[in-house]
Amino acid sequence: MSAKIMGFDAYNFNFFWLMLLTAVEVGVVAQSENMAWATLVFVLVSIGIVKFVGIAAVFMHLRFSPDSNVLTATALFPVIFIVLLVLMVGLTSPSAVENLPAFCRPGYYGL
Amino acid sequence: MQVRNVWTVRAMVIVAVLFAALMFSPEHDARPTGISSVDDGCRCHSLTPSNEVVASITLANGSALPENYEPGATYALLISFSGGPAEDNNPERVNTGGFNLVASKGTLTPIDNTTQIFAGELTHTEAGNDQQAWNANWTAPDSGSAVLRLMVNSVNGDNSASSDDSWNTVSYTVSGAGGEAPTMKANGLTVLFSGILLTAILFAIALTYVFYVRDPESFSWARFKPWITHWLTSTDHKSVGTLYFVSGLFFLGVGGILAMMIRIQLSSPGNDFLTKDEYNSFFTLHGTVMIFLAAMPLINGFANWIVPLQIGARDLCFPRLNAMSFWLQPAGAILLLTGMFSGMGADVGWTGYQPITSTTDHYGATFWLGGQVLLVASSTLTGINFIVTIATMRAPGMGWMQMPLFTWSILVSVMMLFISIPTFGIGLIEAYLDRTISTTFYNTAAGGDPLLWSHLFWYFGHPEVYVVVVPAFGVISEVIATSARRTIFGYRSMVYALAGIGFVAFIVYGHHMLTSGMSPLLRFVVMLTTMLVAVPTGIKIFNWLKTMHGGSLVYRTHTLWALGFLVTFTLGGISGMFFPAIAMDVHLHETYFVVAHFHYVLVGGTLFGLFAAFYYWYPKITGRMMSERLGILHFLTAFISYNGVFWPMHKLGLLGMTRRHHTYYIRADEYSDIIGTLPPEAAQWNYFITVCAFIFFLSNLIMVYNIIASWLNGRKAPADPWGGWSFEWMVSSPPPTPSFAEIPTLLNANPDHEPGRLTGMLERIMTPDPGDEGEEAGH
C-alpha cells in the first residue's frame, strides 16, 4: 500500500522498528539477572504490546485500509471471550490467588 | 374400503403387536424388596459387593452341586461363605453374618431353626444369625434349568451399619436331566452390535428399495458410479445438508439403541445385563453420539439446506470447507466408537472428567479423544463458513434486522460454537497427549490439575448445550409464525434475546462445577449469571405465546411439535432453574434430576425442534408432502411416551438415585438407613421408564417410515405449502442447483423490522466505501 508513516513507507518503517524492538527485548532478557522482576515484566509486556500493534495495524492492514474498521471490529470481537477464558481458566487455580496482588482479591473489597 | 378404516385397523394391529410384545417381555430376577427377615434382618452393608467375601453352595457332604439334577430328588445343601470383617467384641469370631437364597425352580426347605422361608425365599432366622454356614434342602423340579442365587452378608456384629460390613453374591445353575443348556444371559455388547448392524442393514435395504422403486431403469452399475461420486465429492450446500441428515439420523438411531441398553440394565435393581465397565462406556457413548453425531449434524443439515435459501445466496461462501466439515464427522465417528464392541470403549462419561480420562485402561478413550479433535475441526470450519456467509452474502434489502429468525439462530449458535470449541480442542489434545506420549497435563503426581479439564471442557460445554438448543428456538419461531399466520411477535427482542443468550452462555459454565470446590465467591457469581440467562429465554417463550395469541393457528404436525416443544422446553428450563441455587445443586448434583432436566431441554427442546423442522421443511427439501396422519400418530405416541420416560426421573432424582451408576439397590423396609438405597417405588418407576423408553424409541420409527414412504408416494409439494414468506419458499420444491437463478431482492420487509439506530450507527462507522477499490488495485 502507499500508506506512509512519518514520511517513510509504512512497511519499511514498521519492519525497522520491529527489528529494533526485538533486539532490545532479547538484550533485556539476556541481562535479566541484573534487574528486578517487575521491571523485566513491564519491559517485556510493553515491547510485546508495541510489536503486536505494529504487526496488526501495518502488516495486517488494520489501519490504512478502507475496510479497516469492520475488520478491526471483527478481530477484536473475541477479546472479551479471551478475557473471560484467561480469568476463569487461568486464574482460578487455588494457589493462583496467592500470587495475585491484593487489589485483585475480593478480600480487599470486603467481599 | 375407505382410507379411514384402513388406518384404524392398522393402528389397532400395531398397538396389539406392541401389547403382545410387552406381555412376553422376559421376567427378571429382581430383588425389589431386598434381603428381609422376620425381625430386623441384616441391613447393614455397603452398596457394592466386595470381593473379599466368597459365597458358596455345596452339597452337605462337601461335594459340589451336581451339573444335572434328578427330577424330584432332594439335595441337602450347605450354604456357606468366607471372608469379611472380624467381630469387634470377639476377635475370635470372624466372618459371621447372614444369607438369602433364591431358587428359580424347585423348592427350598429349612431343616432346622437356623433357616426359614420368608417371602418365598430361604433366609436365616434370628437364631441362625451370625453364622458362617447353614444347612437346608432343595427339591429339584421336574424339568428346566434351575438357578440358585445366593447373597451373603458378612458383618462385624455391632448391630449397626458399619463400613466394613461386606456382602457378595454367587449364582449356580443346575440343569435338567436331559442336559438342557442353562438359560443364556444376553451379552450387552452382542446385543448392541446386533442392534446397530440391524439398523444399518435395514437402512441400506430401505435406501436401495427406494431408489429401485423410483426408477428401476436407473438401477444399474453404470449409473451407480457417477451417483456415488456425486455424493462423495459434492460441495453443494443441498447435498451436504442431505449427507448431514442421513448421518445424523443413523447416529440418532445408534444413540437410541445405546439408550435402550442402558434402560434395560436399569429396569430392575441389581441387574446384571451389563457389567459396570460396559455400562460406563454405553452412557459415555450415548451422550457423545447423541450430541456430536446426532444433534449437531441434524442442526447442520438444516443450516446447510435452509440458511442459504433464506438469505438469498447461491451457496455457502466456502463450499469445499463445508464438505470437509461434513466428512470430518464420519472420520471422527469411527474414532469415537473404536473399542466399543470389544468392551474397551471410552468409559469416562461424555464430560470426560479427569483423571480417569487420562488413566483409564480402556484404550477406546484415546480414540474417543482423537475422534473429538476431528469433530472440533469440523465445527470450527462450519463456524467460519456460516458466519462469513451470513455476514457477507445476504440478498439486497436484507439487513441484519430483516433476516429470518432461523438464520439469526444459526448465526448465534455457530458463533458460540466456534468461539468455545477451540478451548475444548486444546483440552482434548492435552488429554490425548497425556494418554499417548505421556505429558502430564492431568497427572496429579506431576502437578497436573484435573480441574483444568473441567474448566476447559465446561467453558465449551455450556455454550455447546446452547448451540444445540438455539437453532431449535429458530425453528420454533419460524414454525409458530407460519402456523399462526402472522409474523413473530417482537422480532427485535427475539434477536436481542438470542444475542444475550449467546454472550451470557460464556459466563455461566461454572454451574456445572458448583460441587468441585470452587471458591464461594465464584460460585455466587455463577449462581447469579445462571439465573440471569433464563431471562432472555423467558422473553422468547413469552413472544412465542403472544405470537399465537395474536394469530390464528393451523394445526399441522409441525405446529404440534412446536406446541409440544413449548411445554417440554419450558418444563426443562424450570427444572434447570433449581440448580443455580447452590444448596439445591449440592443436593441434586449427579442425580437423575439432572438427567431429567437436560433430557427435557435436549430431547424436549432440540429434538422436538428438529422434528418440527423435519415436518416443516421436508416438502421444500424433497418436493413431497409428508403424511399428516402418520405425523400426528408419531407426535402423540412420541410425546406421551417421552414424558413417561423423563418426568418420573425428577422423582427418582429427588429420591437420590445417582446417575452414571450401573445399578441401584432397594432398601428392605421404610426404616432402613442403608446409604444409597432407594425406596421400592424406585424400582417400579425405573421399570415404567424402561417400558416408555421402548415405546418412544419405536415411535420414532414412525417418522423414519414416513420420511421414506412420503419420498416415494407423497403428494407433490408446491413451492410454498404452508404460506411462509421467507426466501426459501420462493424457490421450487426441491430447489434447483444453483438455488437461485437470480438473487432476489427483499422488498416489503415487515415494517417492524426496520433498521434501528444502533444498526445505522454501526454501519456508518464500519462500512468501507466502495470508491476506494481503485486505490487498492493500483499499488
Added chain:
Amino acid sequence: MSDDHGYHHGPHDWSHGAPHNSWAPIVISIGSGVFLFFFAKAFTMNEGMNGYIYDSAPLPLAIAGLAIIFAGLISWWKQDFSFDGSYEPQATHGSAPFSNVDIRKVGMWVFLMSEMMIFSSLFSTYIRYRTSIVSCYSLEGTVVEPGTACWLPASYFIAKGGEHANSTLGFMPDALVPGAINTFALIISSYTIVMALKTAKRTDLEHAERSIKVRNYLGATFCLATLFLVMKMVEWFIGFHIGPFEAPSLLSDQFTIHNDAYTYNYGHGAEAGAMTVDIRMAASAFYLTTGTHGVHVFAGIVGLGYMVVKAHKGGYGPGNAVSIEYFGLYWHFVDLAWVAVFPAFYLY
C-alpha cells in the same frame, strides 16, 4: 452453460461453470482420521504414567495418513491453481457493514478469531499451572522430597543459560541464539510476504519480471519459515554448535516431559545444593505451546510451497494479489503468536 470469454473460472464461480465437486474434503478427512488412529496406536502411556510404550508398527500407517492428507491438499490445489482473480467474491451490497469487503478476507479474519481462541486456551493452561505449581527457585535451600513437582521455566534453560551457560557474545547466553534467530526470522518473513504482496500489485513491471520477483519474495518467506523450524529442532533436540557457539539442546539438558527425576542445581559457593524434582509439567506446557505454534508454521510452509510454485508459473498478478494478502494475514498472525509466546515461554 459456460461461455468463458476466455478466462479461467474461479473455484466458486458457478455462474461460469465452476464445478460443485471436489475429492479433497473426503480424502483429507480420511487422512486425518487415519493419522490420529495410528498415532494413538503407536504411542501408549505406560503403567507408571511417566513414559510411553512405543510400537513402531503403526507408525508407517500414521505417516500414510499424513500422505493421504497431502494428497487431498494436492487435489484442492489443482482446482485453485488456475484461479487468476478475475472473479473475486465480494460481499453483496445488502451486507453492511461488510459490503464491498472481499469474502475471503472476512473468512480469513474469522478463522483467525478461532486461532486466537486456541492460543488463548494454551496460555490459560500455562498461566494456570505457572501460578499454581510452586517454582523450583522458591524451593531452594529447603528440604524437598525427591520427585516433588515444581515449575522450572524454559527460560532457566534458554535465557538464563541454566547450568551450561556459555556466553560467546558476552551479553547473552548461547542457548538464546536459536530463539533469537527464530524471532528475527519470523519478523523478516512477515516483511518479505508483505513485499511479495506489494510487488504482485505493481502494474509498472512486466508480468514475467513481476512473477520472478514475487516468487523470490515468497521463496524467501519459505526459506525463513523453514529456518525457523530447523532452529526449533536444533534447540529442542540437536544443540547449537556453530563456530564458537555451544548451546546444548533442551533434550540433553533433560528438560523433557518424561523427566520426573530432574536434578536441579542451585546456589553458589556455600549455598550450593541439588535437589531431585519433577519438572514434567513445565516441560509439557512448553512443548505443547511452542509445538502448536510450530505446527502452525509448518502449515504455513506447506501453503507457501504451493504459492511459490504458482508464482513461478506466473500465477500472481494485480488481479489476484489479494490471495497473497490472505495468506499474509495468516502468516502475520503466526508472527503475532510468536510475539506473545516468545517472551512468555522463553524469556520469562
